[in-house]
Structures are given as structure tokens and as C-alpha cells.
Amino acid sequence: MLKLTRKVEYALIALRHIQSKGDENISSAKEIADAYGIPAQLLAKVLQQLAREKIIDPVQGPAGGYRMKKDLESINLTDFFELLEGPVGLMDCFFDSNCNQHAQCNIKSPILKINDSIRTLLDKMSVADVMK
Amino acid sequence: MLKLTRKVEYALIALRHIQSKGDENISSAKEIADAYGIPAQLLAKVLQQLAREKIIDPVQGPAGGYRMKKDLESINLTDFFELLEGPVGLMDCFFDSNCNQHAQCNIKSPILKINDSIRTLLDKMSVADVMK
DNA sequence: TCTTTATGGGACTTTTTTAGTCCTATTTAG
DNA sequence: CTAAATAGGACTAAAAAAGTCCCATAAAGA
Incomplete structure (x- = not known):
């Protein structure tokens, strides 16, 4: 549980690599993929996504x-994770209005609490922070 | 991302239900499954697990x-989640010594930081806290 | 003592999600 | 022109999660 997907892992590896090369240099998907043993096509898609987001x-x-x-x-980090993986949340039900247990559900507010705590934590951390 | 599995969701629902019935009453898996529309066999396994853990x-x-x-x-919450879902951690690699990218990996410490922050947060919250 | 209803738990199947691949455009330096 | 890069849709494979099936054991009650 609480796992990140490979997309996020690859994105962090790539960003750190690109940053380490400095502003004047260019890093290609292939170069990064080779350097870290990441599937090139998959990394390419992640980088395309980061490019679409103007990162x-x-x-x-x-x-x-x-x-x-x-x-x-x-x-x-909240924005970064969501950009790559969709909504950050412990449970689908907060984003899925079709939840068929609304009426009986007795744990909505408990889960929201954990949720908020984690989001608050991630809100306060930047991508740069975790690379320091 | 950061989703909990249904096991945890069902466990929280069930614990809250059992607690609400008071110490002198007994709640069966079937009763709880029916009340919240949860698959009975699946809930049974979750309850068995909670019983093995003496909860x-x-x-x-x-x-x-x-x-x-x-x-x-x-x-x-860290213990509770781990009991139901295995190790709480953002990446497999911290629990998987076979990771084939040890040498080149440039994000281990970044991820460990996020990881530690989330664990610290969950360590400080009890199951009772989220039910208040 | 037999039946019924509960927990205990192994083995399996289905569904969903994640990961990875394939293929084809488009761009542009040389 | 050609080669090497990004852009991106469509697909396949693998892994994880969710759910089902089946049978065993326990014990209350007729």
C-alpha cells in the first residue's frame, strides 16, 4: 500500500538526471533509459507527459x-503525483460519485482524515525537496 | 496512488461496527457484510486476520x-495497514533486495524521505483516532 | 446426537491496474 | 535525404487486488 507507480519513479530519476546536466545540456529519453536500465518507450511517454505539463x-x-x-x-508533491497518476487519495470513493455504499458507509470521515493529513504533508514538500 | 485496498476499508467498517455494538454483543461476518453490502467471504477473511492479530x-x-x-x-495506523497489506512504503525496492538498479539508482534517498514522512505521520495516528 | 450456523483457511478465478511493446507520424540537424 | 529525436495512439503482458468455491472444525440448540 501507499506505493508509487513506476511512472513516478522514472520521472524522478529522469528529472534528477536532467537537472544534473545543467541548463545548457540536453538529455534524450534514450540516454536516460540506457543510463538507468529503464524501458525506453515507457520513459519516453513519461517525459512527454512532463513536457506537456511544462516541467x-x-x-x-x-x-x-x-x-x-x-x-x-x-x-x-501532491500536484506532481496527481499529474502522473491521477487523484491522490486513499479511497476511490472520494472521486467516484457512483459509490454504491454512500448510505451505509461508516468510515467516510475517518478515511478523509488520514487522506487530508497525507495531502497536507505532500502539499508542503516540493519535488526539489526530495532531491536535496 | 496512495490508495488503500478494500481489505483496509472493510476492516475499518467492521471494527467500527463491532465497537458500536458494545462489549457484550457479538457481530458475525454475515451480519456486517449484509449491513454494508460487502462480499461476505472476503470480509470473513479480513475478520479472521484481525482475530489472528488479537484485535x-x-x-x-x-x-x-x-x-x-x-x-x-x-x-x-502504520501497524494496522501493514498487518493487512504488507509493508508500507512508496517503492518496492526498499523491501526487495533483488532490485537490479541499486548501482545507478539516483532516487533512493529522495523516496526514503517521503516514505519516512508518511510513516511518521501514520505512526502518530491510532485506529481509534480515525474513528472519532 | 444431529442439524444448523458460525469461524478457519486453502485454492482458485476474475477483474482491474500497472507495465511494457509496437507502430506510425512529425520534426530537424547534418 | 537520412538519421535520430519527440509525439502519441493502440495494443499486449504481467502483476496485484478482489472475489469465489470448497471443505474442515466448533458449538448451540432441538
Whole structure:
């Protein structure tokens, strides 16, 4: 439980790599995939997603790749996780209005409490924080 | 991400139900399953697990069921989650020594930080806390 | 003592989610 | 032009979660 998916893991690895190369250099998906033993196609998709979110800047063509765009200090972990994995929450039911147990459910508020606590925690941490 | 499994959800629902019935009453798996629309066999397994962990006390035979045993104040959420779902951690790699990326991995300590923060948070909350 | 209703638990199947692959465009440096 | 990169849809495979089936044991009550 409370596991992150590979997408997040790969994104963090890639961002750290790109950042370490500095602003003037470009890192390609293939280069990163090779360096860390990550499936190239899958990493490519993750990087494309980060590019769509304006976190990194894509450069097309040969010798292309990505460089940093957004300051990682400005991205909190809740947003970062949600961008890659969808809603952060302990239970589906808070995002799924079709829950068929609304009436009888006796744990909604308990779960919301844990939920809020975790979100609050992640809100206060930036992607940059976890890379320090 | 950060989702709890149904096991935990069912366990919380059941514990709250059993507790609400008071010490002198017994709640059967079937009674609880019917009341909340939970698959009975699945709930049965969850309750058996809680019984093995001495959280509830089983009573066999007809008119049997379960009653509370351990004080829910004394069970923190980390232990509770782990008992039902295995290790609480963001990534498998911290529990899986076969990880083939040890050498190149550049995110171990970042992830450990998030991990520790969440565990610390859950350590400080008891099962009773979330039911208040 | 037999029947019924409960827990205990192994083995299995189905469903859902995650991970990974395949294929085809498009862009652009050389 | 060609080669190497991003962009992205569609698909397949693998893993995890959810749920089912089946049988054993316990014990209350007729």
C-alpha cells in the first residue's frame, strides 16, 4: 500500500538526471533509459507527459531531448503525483460519485482524515525537496 | 496512488461496527457484510486476520461472531495497514533486495524521505483516532 | 446426537491496474 | 535525404487486488 507507480519513479530519476546536466545540456529519453536500465518507450511517454505539463522543454530532431523548464521548488508533491497518476487519495470513493455504499458507509470521515493529513504533508514538500 | 485496498476499508467498517455494538454483543461476518453490502467471504477473511492479530475475539458456533479485544487506541495506523497489506512504503525496492538498479539508482534517498514522512505521520495516528 | 450456523483457511478465478511493446507520424540537424 | 529525436495512439503482458468455491472444525440448540 501507499506505493508509487513506476511512472513516478522514472520521472524522478529522469528529472534528477536532467537537472544534473545543467541548463545548457540536453538529455534524450534514450540516454536516460540506457543510463538507468529503464524501458525506453515507457520513459519516453513519461517525459512527454512532463513536457506537456511544462516541467521540461522538448527539443526535437537529432541531438534533441529535454532540458529543465519549471523550477522544481515550485512543484509540490501532491500536484506532481496527481499529474502522473491521477487523484491522490486513499479511497476511490472520494472521486467516484457512483459509490454504491454512500448510505451505509461508516468510515467516510475517518478515511478523509488520514487522506487530508497525507495531502497536507505532500502539499508542503516540493519535488526539489526530495532531491536535496 | 496512495490508495488503500478494500481489505483496509472493510476492516475499518467492521471494527467500527463491532465497537458500536458494545462489549457484550457479538457481530458475525454475515451480519456486517449484509449491513454494508460487502462480499461476505472476503470480509470473513479480513475478520479472521484481525482475530489472528488479537484485535478482535472470535466466538465459534451458531450465534458466534466477533467482539472487540484490543484497544483501538493502542494500534497505530502504520501497524494496522501493514498487518493487512504488507509493508508500507512508496517503492518496492526498499523491501526487495533483488532490485537490479541499486548501482545507478539516483532516487533512493529522495523516496526514503517521503516514505519516512508518511510513516511518521501514520505512526502518530491510532485506529481509534480515525474513528472519532 | 444431529442439524444448523458460525469461524478457519486453502485454492482458485476474475477483474482491474500497472507495465511494457509496437507502430506510425512529425520534426530537424547534418 | 537520412538519421535520430519527440509525439502519441493502440495494443499486449504481467502483476496485484478482489472475489469465489470448497471443505474442515466448533458449538448451540432441538
